[in-house]
Each structure stands twice: as C-alpha cells, then as structure tokens.
Amino acid sequence: MNLIKFCAASAALIFLCSCDSNDVSLAFNTQNAPVQKYFLESSIDAMLPSDSGVTVPEAMETHLKVQATLSELVAYDNGSGRFEMKIDSVEYKSDKRTVEDYLYIQKYLLTQHFQYKMAPDGSVSEPAVEDVALQPGTEELNLLKLFMKVQPILPGNPVKVGETWERPVEIPESGKTTTVYKSFTLEEVYVHDGAQMAKINMTVKYKEQIDSTANVQMESKNFIVGEGTLLFDNTHGVVSSVNLRFTGHVNVTDLAAGSVIPDMHVLQNIKLRSEF
Amino acid sequence: MFLRGLTHALCGTLLLAVAVFASEMPFPHPENGNIRLTEKDSPYILEQGVVVSSSDTLFVEPGVTVLMGEYAKLTLRGSIHILGTEAKPVVFRSADSSGSWNGMHFVSTNRPFEVKNFVVQNAFRNTVFRSRGIFENVKFVNNYYGLWVDDVPEVFLARCDFVRNRFALSVRAGKVISADTKISENVYGLYLEAGGKYNGDVSAIKGNLESDVRKESDEMAGSGKRVSRSVWHRIETGF
Numbered sequence: 159m160n161l162i163k164f165c166a167a168s169a170a171l172i173f174l175c176s177c178d179s180n181d182v183s184l185a186f187n188t189q190n191a192p193v194q195k196y197f198l199e200s201s202i203d204a205m206l207p208s209d210s211g212v213t214v215p216e217a218m219e220t221h222l223k224v225q226a227t228l229s230e231l232v233a234y235d236n237g238s239g240r241f242e243m244k245i246d247s248v249e250y251k252s253d254k255r256t257v258e259d260y261l262y263i264q265k266y267l268l269t270q271h272f273q274y275k276m277a278p279d280g281s282v283s284e285p286a287v288e289d290v291a292l293q294p295g296t297e298e299l300n301l302l303k304l305f306m307k308v309q310p311i312l313p314g315n316p317v318k319v320g321e322t323w324e325r326p327v328e329i330p331e332s333g334k335t336t337t338v339y340k341s342f343t344l345e346e347v348y349v350h351d352g353a354q355m356a357k358i359n360m361t362v363k364y365k366e367q368i369d370s371t372a373n374v375q376m377e378s379k380n381f382i383v384g385e386g387t388l389l390f391d392n393t394h395g396v397v398s399s400v401n402l403r404f405t406g407h408v409n410v411t412d413l414a415a416g417s418v419i420p421d422m423h424v425l426q427n428i429k430l431r432s433e434f
Numbered sequence: 435m436f437l438r439g440l441t442h443a444l445c446g447t448l449l450l451a452v453a454v455f456a457s458e459m460p461f462p463h464p465e466n467g468n469i470r471l472t473e474k475d476s477p478y479i480l481e482q483g484v485v486v487s488s489s490d491t492l493f494v495e496p497g498v499t500v501l502m503g504e505y506a507k508l509t510l511r512g513s514i515h516i517l518g519t520e521a522k523p524v525v526f527r528s529a530d531s532s533g534s535w536n537g538m539h540f541v542s543t544n545r546p547f548e549v550k551n552f553v554v555q556n557a558f559r560n561t562v563f564r565s566r567g568i569f570e571n572v573k574f575v576n577n578y579y580g581l582w583v584d585d586v587p588e589v590f591l592a593r594c595d596f597v598r599n600r601f602a603l604s605v606r607a608g609k610v611i612s613a614d615t616k617i618s619e620n621v622y623g624l625y626l627e628a629g630g631k632y633n634g635d636v637s638a639i640k641g642n643l644e645s646d647v648r649k650e651s652d653e654m655a656g657s658g659k660r661v662s663r664s665v666w667h668r669i670e671t672g673f
Contacts, residue, residue: 202669202670202673204666204669204670204673206660206661214657214658214659216659216660216661218666218669218670220670252670254663254666254667254670255667258558258578258600262536262558262559262578265504265505266536269482269483269505289482289483290483290485297667297668297671298671299670299671300671366672366673369672372668372672373584373585373607374664374665374667374668375668376668376669376672376673382673404673408669408673410665410668410669412628412662412664412665413607414585414606414607414627414628414629414630414664415628415629415651415662416628416629417628417660417662419660419661419665422661422669424669424673426673
C-alpha cells in the first residue's frame, strides 16, 4: 500500500514538475535592481503622400540618440520600486531645424531626468520629469513619453511559449492622455551567459488624439501600429533590448494657417538596449 | 620664492572668485505669493529653471541684474512687472558672456505682463505664448530667437530695439503692435508665420544681414511647398 502511495506521489510530482518547466514567470526586479545603462534611439521619417498633388516631394527626417542611467531609488513593501532615469548624453538632428536648434534641444534634453514607480509586471505609475520648470510642452521632445511607448508590460502570471497577453497603458502628455494598447507573445525562452532570456513579440497600437491646447493639431483616423521584438533578461529582471517599428497616417490641422495636411505618412523606429 | 609668489597669486585669484560668487544672490523663491528682486541684492544668479506660477507675482526693481547659467529658464505664468528706468534698466543676461541660457517664456494667460526699460541678452529663445502685455524700451540683444510670439491676441512693442539676434522677431497666430521699434543688425529681421500680423513702421526694420521681412506663406508658395515648419515640428514632438 505504501509502495502504491509512493508511486502515485512520485508520478504527481513528475507531472507537476513537467508542467512547471513549460511555464515561465516573468518579472521585473523592483527590489534590488542593478544600475543599468540605457541606450535609446528614435528616428522619425514623415512624408506627404505622393498622390496628394504636391509639386515638390516633402519629407522630414529626425534622429535622436540618448544614453541614460537607470537606478532604483526606493523599493516599496508592496513589491514596486521607484526608479530614476538620469540622462547622460544626447545626440539629436533633424533636417527641419537649424544646427543651433540641435544644440539647444540637446542641452534641454540633457536636463530631462525623470522618475516613475514600477510594479514587478512593468506597469508604470506616477511618471514625472524631475524639474517642473523643464516639463516638456506640446512643441518639445519628450523622453518620458518615448520611454513609456516602449516600456513592456509582463503577464503577471506564469505563461508558456506561444501565449499572448494584452495590456492598455495610459501615457499622459501636455494637454491629453493617450491610451496605448500593448500586446505580447512569448516566442522563446533560452539561456544566454547564464541568464534566462525571454524573446517576446511586442505589438503596440494607439490612435493619435487631438490636443485641444495646441494650435497645430494632429490626429489619426486609424490606429498607429508598432511591431517588434523585446528581449527580457528574466534572471536579472531587466529589459535587455527592444526594437519597435511604428507606422501610421496622421492628419495635421494648422489652426493659425487654416490648413489641413491630410494623410501624412509617419514611420518611427525605436531601439532600446540596456547594459549593467 | 617664485613658488611662494605663485601660491599667493593663486590664493588671491581663488579668494576673488569666491568673493565674486558669494556676492551673487540666488534667484529667490516666492514669499506670500510674491517674488521681489531688489537692486540692493543684485546681481542675482539663476542656474536652473524657475516657474513663476499663476498665483505668484514677480516684481523686478530698477537696476537689477540677473545672471543666467546655461540651464536657466524662466517660465512666467503669474503677474509679471519688470520695471527698470531709463537710468537704471533691468538686465537679464548670461553669466558667461560667451555662453547662452534658455530664455524667458511669458505664458501668463490671465494677466497682462508689463516689461519696461529692460535688456534681455544671450538667450536661446524668448517667447510670448497665449499672453498679452507690453514691452517698452526693451532691448533684445544677441539672442538666437530675440522674441517669438505665438497664439497671442496682442503684444505691444514701444521703443524697443532688436540688435544682433539671429532671428529678431517671429510672429505666428497673433498680432504685434509696434511703435518706434527698430529691428536692425540682426541676421534675420521680422518673420511672419501663419496668422502672424505686424502693425508698425516696417521701414524701421532695416540693415539686417540676410533679410528684413520674410513671410512664411510667400516662401512656401515660392518653393511649391505645403507643409510649414510648425507642422513638421508638431509631428516630431507629438508622434
């Protein structure tokens, strides 16, 4: 009888173990996160559609490269942590601004340090630029918004390869809040340099809403869609890299000029890499 | 002997530097809703950004100088009274004469600002956004954007001078009413963007290096373009 009990218990244990080995619990390290170097790049290409009757092709190219240091300031009892992103260096250029504008924007972005609270699943709350006087306005580049766009949200429960989870994220800006729908699929789990890595497909979609406080207003009738790959270092609980490519069409209304530029095609590539 | 002399000289220089630094008063915080800059405490030093909130009032007395660090930015949301005199103007300029600072930004939507006998120098950009007020005998000197007026009902320029700015005066979606104002020796004089109007003596806008008066609409029509600078910038910052 005892032998039967032992065999049954062993079989159950083996079964449970085999189930667990397929499930992965993904979580950010919010209690003793290592100091990380962040390398963030964003490039935007915008162009008038070729069928818009323009006589001259019109387009814009911009490129932004930021190095920052992410540190944990406080670990809270509820499992979340407060983090600070200190901007270390900025390189910026745009074919629609002057070289002096670049220098000013670089200098300004260098002071745009920000803080936020983060739960173990990556949900961000209380995001804020440290210096209230440097809060970016409608017409200024916003590093916090860029970071929020690529920040992944983890499932919060064990998942298997092939499983998908979806989370809406609110991104507050000057004059409006945008709801961004993020969807993730666990593609692969492997070990690299002794760390368990999760390769995750990430899709992001949102509609550009009108900011009623701006006198140049932008909206998208359809979703702006981003797709790419996230590599998450599950052993250390940190993002290793994110590559996202966004595409969408926006209508831009210049209230002062009384003009509407319809169907402007915009592409954005965002790359994030972290080291510690 | 030589070493002792050198040490004394270095110490003297250091003491002088400390004395100069110590003589500069930090830009004050509001007390009972007022920020008051007085001549006796001048010069002031501002290293970072400051917001004069909509419930605060900024008073600046004649003869005050504020030295700006490279990250200095003044966001003026409250009631603003910068009142120099002909004999004792108020001066806001870069602490390092070869450097620049961010600039002053009037966003005081409820109450008109009042700026008289004032010199603003070495800023990257000074703006008036959705505010109204008067600049009287104000000198905009050696700024990148001397004054950028956007989405305003009216701004008055009386006896003002724009000198050695890269872009002296830009007006978009608003009206500048000008009397006895000179815009000369800048790289570009007046730039009128969409909805920008300038009521004043245009003949006083002369002697600027590249152009005296430009209109964005004419430039766009001339080059067959439809998309303005503001639209490109909005896409970049909003996307």
